[in-house]
Amino acid sequence: MADRVRAWQPDVPHLREVLHAEFTEHAYPSHTHSDWTLLLIDAGAVSYALDRRPHTAEPATLTVLPPHVAHDGRTAREGRPFRKRVLYLADSWLPVEAVGRTVDRPTVVRSDAAAAVRRVHAALGGGDLFEAESGLVGVHDLLREDLQGHPPSHAPDVPLARRLRELLDEAVVSGVTLGEAARVLGAHPSHLVRSFSRAYGLAPHRYLTSRRVDLARRMLLDGQRAADVAVAVGFHDQPHLTRHFRALLGTTPDAFARGA
Structure with a gap:
């Protein structure tokens, strides 16, 4: 069970849901979303498989999970909780060709991307929806820039x-x-x-x-x-x-x- 969970739906274009949660033992089974998922880890670490490939989400990095691609998740450090913040964005927020690229490279290591998403969360927490909307535009541009030049190897849509x-x-x-x-x-x-x-x-x-x-x-x-x-x-x-x-x-x- 969740130690702590909070979710809400701000009135911000493209933003479907915001989720803050802390888990000690819960393990997500393989599942999928119809949205883009932007994941920040504030404490601990998460081990997950995306399209059957293992990854780890840790603090100081941003994880981007594409829509309609299966993933799971669990604490990467046995007996220790992980704390996360998540933005769920409409599947049209990024172009369809970004799906394969993010399957190959879900971890965005550039620090400015994670910092930009943290600023969006801060704006949402303060109730400044215009600042949050503006911040998401910046995040979108950063991710588009990061994805350029990385042709996808993943092509799930037979x-x-x-x-x-x-x-x-x-x-x-x-x-x-x-x-x-x-x-x-x-x-x-x-x-x-x-x-x-x-x-x-x-x-x-x-x-x-x-x-x-x-x-x-x-x-x-x-x-x-x-x-x-x-x-x-x-x-x-x-x-x-x-x-x-x-x-x-x-x-x-x-x-x-x-x-x-």
Whole structure:
């Protein structure tokens, strides 16, 4: 469970969510987001795999995780907590060609990038949304500059897997069976699962669960009740939401909402 978690949705263009958290034992299972993730580590360190490749996020560096690419995470120092701050930004915030480059190089070592993101957090903490918006423009420019000249080696979007992902994105709440997807896409269900898992690093059902949890956290931050949110995002009931929410985020929906 989370030792501390706080999340909110500032009224800043492209910025979907801000999350501050501290964990001692929670380990994130492999999951994905539809957003760009900018991660700062304030204490401790985090070991994670991005597209099945191992990395470590430490203080003084900025970690950039691209949308739709599987990653996990856990403390890199056994028995010691890690404290993090995260900005979630819309998938259109950086160009699509940046996805492969950040999979290859998720750690931004230049100190001015991490410092710029810290200034955004400081502005958000002080309630100065215009300063935060201006700061994000600067962060965007720094990352675009850092990514230039680094051609990607990662190309996850094989056509069949991409089409299945688009189908799942269209049916986040209603859901879709593998049989239905197979009929729509003209492929055998087992081939769909293999293709998707190879491309994105997790099975289709886990991708769909990640999308539903992402949708749930935004609705919780809007003040909606967990019981209502559970059904609204496609889970059977609140215990079903709670089980997946806690597995992915290390806290319950109610505790997450209270930390807003």
